[in-house]
Every structure is written in structure tokens, then in C-alpha cells.
Amino acid sequence: MQAASHRGEGWTALADPTRRAIFESLADRPQAVGEIADKLPVSRPAVSQHLKVLKDAGLVVGRRAGNRCIYEVDVHGIDALRSYLDRFWNRALTTYKYAVEQMEDPE
Amino acid sequence: MAPGQEAAVRAQVIVEAPVARAFAVFTEGIGTWFPPEYNILAVPIAERVFEPHVGGRVYDRGVDGSQCQWGRVLVYEPPQRVVISWDISPRWQIETDLAKTSEVEVRFIAETPNRTRVELEHRRLERHGEGWEHMRDAVSGEGGWPGALLKFAERLSRP
Numbered sequence: 001m002q003a004a005s006h007r008g009e010g011w012t013a014l015a016d017p018t019r020r021a022i023f024e025s026l027a028d029r030p031q032a033v034g035e036i037a038d039k040l041p042v043s044r045p046a047v048s049q050h051l052k053v054l055k056d057a058g059l060v061v062g063r064r065a066g067n068r069c070i071y072e073v074d075v076h077g078i079d080a081l082r083s084y085l086d087r088f089w090n091r092a093l094t095t096y097k098y099a100v101e102q103m104e105d106p107e
Numbered sequence: 108m109a110p111g112q113e114a115a116v117r118a119q120v121i122v123e124a125p126v127a128r129a130f131a132v133f134t135e136g137i138g139t140w141f142p143p144e145y146n147i148l149a150v151p152i153a154e155r156v157f158e159p160h161v162g163g164r165v166y167d168r169g170v171d172g173s174q175c176q177w178g179r180v181l182v183y184e185p186p187q188r189v190v191i192s193w194d195i196s197p198r199w200q201i202e203t204d205l206a207k208t209s210e211v212e213v214r215f216i217a218e219t220p221n222r223t224r225v226e227l228e229h230r231r232l233e234r235h236g237e238g239w240e241h242m243r244d245a246v247s248g249e250g251g252w253p254g255a256l257l258k259f260a261e262r263l264s265r266p
Contacts, residue, residue, distance in 0.1 A: 015147075085229055086116045088142075093120040093227065096140040100122045100132045 013057035018042055019050045023073065026060055030072035114232035120225050121218070129223040130186035130215050135159055147175045147201060159183060165191055177201060181210060189213050196235065207234055 014020050022036055033051065037044045051071055054060040062069045122129050132139060138155035146152050150169040158164050158180060165178030182190035190212045196202040209231045216224040 085232070086118070088145075089116060089118040089227055089229060092140065092142055093118055093225065095142065096133060096225075097120050097122045099136065099140040100124045100129055103124070103128065103132065 013053050013059060016050070016053075018046075019054060022047065022050050023054060023059060026071055027073045030070050032065075032068045032070055036071075115228055115230035116232070117229075118227045122223050122225060123221060124223055125221055126215050126217040126223045127186045129225055130189070133213060133215075133225070134183075134185075134189055137165070147177065147195070148173055159185075175201065178211075182212070186215055188215070193229065202235075209234055 014023060018040065021040055025031065025036055025039060033044055033047050036042075036051075037047045040047070042050075051060065051062070055062060055071075059074055060071050061074045062071045064070075124132075134157045137157045138152075141155055143152060146167065148167055148169040150171050150173060152167045153170045154168045156164070156166050156168060161180055161183050163180040163183070164176050165180065166174050166176035168174050177195050178191040178193060180189070180191055182188060190210055192205070193209045193211055194202045194205070196207065202208050209229060211227065211229045213228075214226045216226065218224050
């Protein structure tokens with residue numbers, strides 16, 4: 001799956017092992033991008049990209065601390081899960097409606 | 108979410124089709140509409156299968172023959188109602204502990220002979236979260252549930 005398809009979607013954002021590692025690391029304690037990159041076999045720009053996906057998914061939040069940005073998990077994660085599923089089903093039902101109405105009558 | 112409130116999401120759609128067709132497409136025709144990019148398998152999906160009876164499996168079959176079962180048919184009452192389990196964890200993996208799975212109920216209401224209202228409720232979402240909290244007490248150290256997620260669960264459970 002491509003990263004782009006995870007944007008704004010909580011569960012799929014965690015399907016990626018690197019993002020999961022970053023998320024778990026942040027759940028351990030809030031950290032800046034550099035600290036995360038030091039611990040994982042991933043470059044800083046890549047960490048930033050993953051953080052953006054996690055942020056868009058509502059799983060982590062960032063706050064400014066001087067000239068750095070500290071990331072931490074969003075404690076309202078269950079709400080993120082709900083809003084993710086809300087979007088998921090609305091989209092799935094739209095596709096479903098199309099599928100039902102495309103089908104031709106048997107006769 | 109307020110304490111004690113059941114976590115659920117609801118959605119509905121009106122389809123211009125008889126109730127029997129709406130039901131059939133939702134269930135046995137799941138492969139025609141369920142978003143294909145939601146795939147737990149390592150390979151592309153060849154087929155999505157909904158076994159139309161209580162106790163039936165809902166699963167994906169990959170192009171290499173591998174399978175991924177992500178739901179169980181809990182209620183099957185054509186053409187009015189179907190309930191399936193959602194055996195997918197918040198980490199987007201198959202949840203094998205059934206106590207930590209949610210469920211999706213779908214009702215099909217005939218508004219006219221050729222129009223059907225489809226109401227969907229994905230409920231008991233808190234069970235996924237409860238799982239995290241239970242695991243916090245059940246395991247410790249490496250090899251168990253990742254310590255970081257336990258901390259996340261602790262934070263979620265704080266007021």
C-alpha cells in the first residue's frame with residue numbers, strides 16, 4: 001500500500017511497520033524528529049514524512065518547543081478511530097450504492 | 108467520548124434497488140464495493156468471499172492463494188439484516204482475541220419495491236480499546252504486548 005492512501009486514516013496509518021515503530025516510540029515518551037531518527041534505521045526526512053501521516057491520521061500531535069517540534073501521541077486516539085471508521089464507511093457505502101445500481105435486472 | 112458511552116459509528120445510504128438485491132450485493136457481492144486498498148494480505152486480492160450463513164467466514168483470498176479472514180457472520184437474515192464481526196485490530200492486523208473485536212450491523216429497509224434504505228452501525232469499538240487496557244495488566248516485559256502501547260492505553264484511560 002502507498003503512504004498516500006493512508007492519509008487521514010488512523011488504522012491504515014499503523015499498517016506500516018516503520019510508522020508503528022515511530023508511534024510506539026512516541027507512546028513511550030514525547031520526542032523530537034532527531035531523537036526518533038537516531039533510534040530507528042530511518043532518515044530524518046523519512047521520519048518527518050511518517051510523522052505527517054500519523055498527524056493527519058489524528059494519532060500524534062506536535063507542539064513547538066523553542067526551535068524544535070516535539071511529537072507525542074494524541075490521547076484522544078479512540079476518537080480518531082471513530083472518525084476514521086466514520087469516513088471509511090461513508091466512502092464504502094458510496095461505492096456500494098454505485099455497485100448496486102450498476103447491476104442490471106436479471107430479466 | 109464520555110465514560111460509559113458506547114463507541115459506535117453509524118452511516119446510511121439509499122439505493123435505487125429492491126431490498127433483495129441490496130442485501131445480496133452487500134453480502135455475497137462484497138467484492139464489488141469494499142475498498143480494494145484495504146488489504147491485510149501481502150499480495151493483491153483475487154477475491155473477497157462472504158459465506159452466506161451464520162458462522163460463515165468473511166475473508167480475502169490473495170492472488171497467490173493466501174487467505175485472510177477478517178470477519179465472521181453473526182446474524183444472517185436475508186433480506187433484512189446481517190451482522191458481521193470486525194476482527195481487525197487498531198494496528199490493522201487480524202485480531203485473534205475475539206473479546207477485542209467489534210461488530211457491524213446492517214439493516215435493509217424497503218422504502219418502495221425499488222428503493223432500499225441501508226442503515227449501518229459499526230459498534231462496540233470500545234472493545235478494541237478495552238483490549239489495550241486488559242493487556243496492560245496481563246503482560247509485561249518484552250515478548251508481550253509492546254510496552255509503549257500499554258502506556259498509550261493508560262493515557263487513553265485517564266480522564
